[in-house]
Amino acid sequence: xxxxxxxxxxxxxxxxxxxxxxxxxxxxxxxxxxxxxxxxxxxxxxxxxxxxxxxxxxxxxxxxxxxxxxxxxxxxxxxxxxxxxxxxxxxxxxx
Amino acid sequence: xxxxxxxxxxxxxxxxxxxxxxxxxxxxxxxxxxxxxxxxxxxxxxxxxxxxxxxxxxxxxxxxxxxxxxxxxxxxxxxxxxxxxxxxxxxxxxxxxxxxxxxxxxxxxxxxxxxxxxxxxxxxxxxxxxxxxxxxxxxxxxxxxxxxxxxxxxxxxxxxxxxxxxxxxxxxxxxxxxxxxxxxxxxxxxxxxxxxxxxxxxxxxxxxxxxxxxxxxxxxxxxxxxxxxxxxxxxxxxxxxxxxxxxxxxxxxxxxxxxxxxxxxxxxxxxxxxxxxxxxxxxxxxxxxxxxxxxxxxxxxxxxxxxxxxxxxxxxxxxxxxxxxxxxxxxxxxxxxxxxxxxxxxxxxxxxxxxxxxxxxxxxxxxxxxxxxxxxxxxxxxxxxxxxxxxxxxxxxxxxxxxxxxxxxxxxxxxxxxxxxxxxxxxxxxxxxxxxxxxxxxxxxxxxxxxxxxxxxxxxxxxxxxxxxxxxxxxxxxxxxxxxxxx
Numbered sequence: 197x198x199x200x201x202x203x204x205x206x207x208x209x210x211x212x213x214x215x216x217x218x219x220x221x222x223x224x225x226x227x228x229x230x231x232x233x234x235x236x237x238x239x240x241x242x243x244x245x246x247x248x249x250x251x252x253x254x255x256x257x258x259x260x261x262x263x264x265x266x267x268x269x270x271x272x273x274x275x276x277x278x279x280x281x282x283x284x285x286x287x288x289x290x291x
Numbered sequence: 292x293x294x295x296x297x298x299x300x301x302x303x304x305x306x307x308x309x310x311x312x313x314x315x316x317x318x319x320x321x322x323x324x325x326x327x328x329x330x331x332x333x334x335x336x337x338x339x340x341x342x343x344x345x346x347x348x349x350x351x352x353x354x355x356x357x358x359x360x361x362x363x364x365x366x367x368x369x370x371x372x373x374x375x376x377x378x379x380x381x382x383x384x385x386x387x388x389x390x391x392x393x394x395x396x397x398x399x400x401x402x403x404x405x406x407x408x409x410x411x412x413x414x415x416x417x418x419x420x421x422x423x424x425x426x427x428x429x430x431x432x433x434x435x436x437x438x439x440x441x442x443x444x445x446x447x448x449x450x451x452x453x454x455x456x457x458x459x460x461x462x463x464x465x466x467x468x469x470x471x472x473x474x475x476x477x478x479x480x481x482x483x484x485x486x487x488x489x490x491x492x493x494x495x496x497x498x499x500x501x502x503x504x505x506x507x508x509x510x511x512x513x514x515x516x517x518x519x520x521x522x523x524x525x526x527x528x529x530x531x532x533x534x535x536x537x538x539x540x541x542x543x544x545x546x547x548x549x550x551x552x553x554x555x556x557x558x559x560x561x562x563x564x565x566x567x568x569x570x571x572x573x574x575x576x577x578x579x580x581x582x583x584x585x586x587x588x589x590x591x592x593x594x595x596x597x598x599x600x601x602x603x604x605x606x607x608x609x610x611x612x613x614x615x616x617x618x619x620x621x622x623x624x625x626x627x628x629x630x631x632x633x634x635x636x637x638x639x640x641x642x643x644x645x646x647x648x649x650x651x652x653x654x655x656x657x658x659x660x661x662x663x664x665x666x667x668x669x670x671x672x673x674x675x676x677x678x679x680x681x682x683x684x685x686x687x688x689x690x691x692x693x694x695x696x697x698x699x700x701x702x703x704x705x706x707x708x709x710x711x712x713x714x715x716x717x718x719x720x721x722x723x724x725x726x727x728x729x730x731x732x733x734x735x736x737x738x739x740x741x742x743x744x745x746x747x748x749x750x751x752x753x754x755x756x757x758x759x760x761x762x763x764x765x766x767x768x769x770x771x772x773x774x775x776x777x778x
Contacts, residue, residue, distance in 0.1 A: 204647070211605060211650040212612070212627070213643055214635035223647060229706045230648060236594045237664050240671070247666030248673060250496055250526060251482040251722020252747065257525055271389035277619035284614050287626045 198228050293317055293452045293777075294770070297361050297509035300455055304350055304360040311350065311360030315343035315404050318362045321453040322406060325773070328429045328451060330444040332367050333374040334407035342404045349402055358516055359402025364454040366445050367408040368415050369395050369500075370489045374408045378415070378491045379423040382611050382618045382637025392489025393521045394458060394500050401516035406454055409444030413639045414608065415460055415493045417441050418468055418711045421702050422641040430473060431771040432737055436695035439469030445503045446473035452774050456504045456513055462494050463596050464690075464715025466501045467727040471690035471740025474729045476757070476767060477503045478510050481747045482722030483528035486521035494603035495526070497596075497719050506767055507728065507757035511535040514750065533751065541755030544578035548756075549683030551586045554714050554742075560693040562733030567689045570730035570741045570760070574687070577763055579756075584679045584686065588671050592716035595672065597709055598652050598665035599720075605649025608642060644705060673721040676746075685756055686744040689714055690727045694737035714742060724750045728757050729766040738766075 201217075204224050208215045215223065269282055278285040292300075292309060303309045319336050339362075346360035370376040370388035377383040391399065399405070412422040420428045420443025428443040430436040431451035438447040442459035446469035449457050459466045461479035470477025479501035490500055502517065504510045514535040521527045550571065555564060571581055613619035613633030620632035638646070652661035679686060692713060701708040718725040724747075727740035741760075745753035761767050 199651075203651075207647050207651050207654070209631075210654065211646045212609075212630045212634055213638070213646060214628075214631040223644065226644060226705050227647060227651075229704075230597060230644075230709075233706055233709070234594045234598055234652075234661065234665075236591065237598070237668055238660070240588075240591065240664070240668050242664060242667035242671070245667040245670055247663050248670035249666060251673065251720075252528060257527075257529075259522060268389075273615075274389065275386050275616035277613060277617070286614055287623065287629055289626050 199224060199231065293321060295455070296505055297358070297455050297512055300361045301357040301359070301512070305355055311343040311346035311404055312340060314360060314362055315339050315406070318406055318453060324777070325451050325453050328431060328447050329426050330410055330428050330447040330451070330453065331364070331407045332377060332379065332410050332425055332444070335374060338373045339404060339406055346402045346404055356401045356516065357512055358398070361403055362406050362455055363398060363403045364406040364409050364445070364448055364457045365395055366411050366442055366457065366459050368411060368460050368491050369458060370491065371395055371405070371408065374405070376408070376491070378413060379411050379425055380413045380637065380639065380642070381424045382634070384618065386616060388489070390489060393486035393523060394517055395489065397517055398513070409448055409457055411444055412441035412641070414491065414604070414642050415441040415462055415465055416604070416641045416645055418464070418708055419696070419701065420444065420469070421698065422639060424639055427698060430695050431773055432474060433695070433735060435697055436737055437472065437698060439472030439695060441465040442469045442477070442503065446470055446475060446477070449473070449475045449503045449505065450771055452770070456502060456509060458500060459503045460490060460498060460500050461719060462497045462600060463719045464712040466503065467690045467715045467725060467740065467742060468712065470503055470727040472695035472738065474738030474769065474771070475503055476506055476510055476726065476728050477501065478724065478726035478754070480514065480518055480724045480750050481528070483526055484518045484750070486524045486527055488521055488523040492607040494600040495607060496603060497600060506761050507754045508536070508539055511539060511754045511758070530748070535751050535754055538751040538755035539758045541752060541759055542578070543574065543756065543759050546579040546685065546756065547582050547683040548574055548579050549582050549584035549679050549686040551584050551589065551679070551686060551688055553586050553589045554688035558692045558713070559689060560733065563689050563691065563693060563739050566731030566733060566739035567741055571687060573760060573763060577759060582683050584683060586672070586675045586679060586717060588668070588675060589717040590713065591668055592672055592720055593709060593713060595665045595668045595720060596712070596716045597648070598661050599669065601645040601649035602653050602662050603649070604642070605646045605653065608638070608646055611637060669720050672717055676717070676721045676723060680746045685753065688742050690740035690742040694733040694735065694739060718744050723747055724753055726753060726757060728760060729769070731766055
């Protein structure tokens with residue numbers, strides 16, 4: 197399997213990363229090299245083997261359903277690129 | 292004084308031979324003297340000195356721990372209230388966290404004094420520290436060599452004795468590889484032992500914090516304050532706290548050290564093999580037994596890793612959207628365009644590459660073939676470790692195939708760079724504790740590391756075996772030429 201230039205552009209769009217044609221071209225070669233490496237996995241017989249998502253297994257630990265103290269809004273918003281009245285500002289989405 | 296270990300500094304502080312403020316000034320001065328190594332990204336003497344004054348007050352009150360007043364520096368993957376937290380990325384330039392990472396908080400509670408934040412590969416993605424937005428870190432042993440990555444700043448700082456200890460993180464070898472390349476001690480604990488709260492996420496099922504020090508004894512001391520259950524981290528393991536120094540006097544007589552044949556195959560450079568074989572012979576002299584073991588699918592670790600890590604990274608890094616924090620592009624047409632441009636400008640080439648791979652392997656129609664298949668092979672590799680640990684107590688081998696390489700040697704070829712993690716990735720996939728200790732020098736007088744791995748939760752024995760080796764040898768006490776000339 198080899199990716200094409202349009203695959204790279206489609207993936208980049210899904211990942212919300214803008215790529216120029218030159219960048220996509222460069223990425224194409226590198227990604228195909230990496231996928232050649234990854235392809236080795238296809239020949240491994242994994243029938244009957246459970247996927248391993250956590251080294252120690254077990255189920256997700258849940259906390260008690262109680263309110264916990266929250267950090268203050270001002271500190272949490274200090275790094276916002278654009279804000280007003282305690283709200284994050286973004287370009288208009290709904291006309 | 293700057294050559295002293297964490298243990299020695301702690302004792303000197305309690306005995307009143309030196310104050311925390313004096314130590315802070317000494318190391319801040321060393322940071323400045325060696326700023327051309329580019330190990331530090333943010334240094335704020337007023338913050339450091341305030342912490343040192345508080346440590347001194349605590350010592351005077353008789354309320355000190357063995358770590359109170361001892362300086363430490365944090366990899367810039369841990370968020371901090373008092374210093375910038377950037378993950379060495381442009382996208383987080385100038386970011387000030389509203390809270391401290393649990394690891395930072397715990398070491399602060401023990402009284403450790405923070406010297407600043409350390410350079411690393413962007414989002415901890417890399418094996419040479421060449422992926423930092425803020426420039427390369429130089430290897431203190433040889434400035435034409437990489438310090439290793441991703442914890443390159445941590446490794447260089449400890450190697451150059453500009454910090455007695457440094458936090459680090461390991462996803463596929465980011466503690467052991469730079470520790471080996473920089474001639475210091477580096478250890479990652481069992482996955483789940485170190486809190487990931489406030490550790491900027493890369494690949495959540497693999498990311499684990501650890502420590503870089505001059506010696507195994509120092510690492511054990513710091514682990515006592517650093518590790519333990521954290522309810523804020525959903526993958527943190529609930530276990531009682533333990534004393535990681537308890538086995539430092541481990542009797543090596545009869546200790547079974549497994550030597551995986553797969554770690555001595557094609558690709559391993561002769562100079563590294565020689566130093567590692569000599570270290571194994573030293574263990575035999577100390578009473579240990581070497582046992583041939585096999586990890587037949589260890590080499591598949593690299594392809595498994597380069598599916599799982601990018602997949603999880605593409606998910607974790609989706610939070611950087613230019614809305615709530617981080618870089619936002621100056622010009623854009625609409626919301627999606629703003630996100631695309633912000634991310635494109637903010638991320639460097641390696642995170643972008645991994646986000647693209649990850650997005651692809653998780654996309655519709657490919658998820659089972661790639662991600663699930665990789666998780667299955669991950670289990671095969673982890674099971675092989677469990678079989679091996681039925682025959683041996685520890686596993687030993689090389690950390691890397693070669694000594695530190697030069698700048699630019701692998702930077703243009705991602706696959707060549709990825710293969711430098713060949714011996715470290717399997718332990719990360721299994722989630723077992725693993726470390727690198729200095730065991731000699733190879734080509735161009737660059738350091739060689741010995742890798743030691745243990746089964747889950749067996750850190751104390753792992754540290755004990757490393758400590759005994761360090762009592763019998765002096766590789767960990769060797770100083771890079773630039774430090775020798777400081778004396």
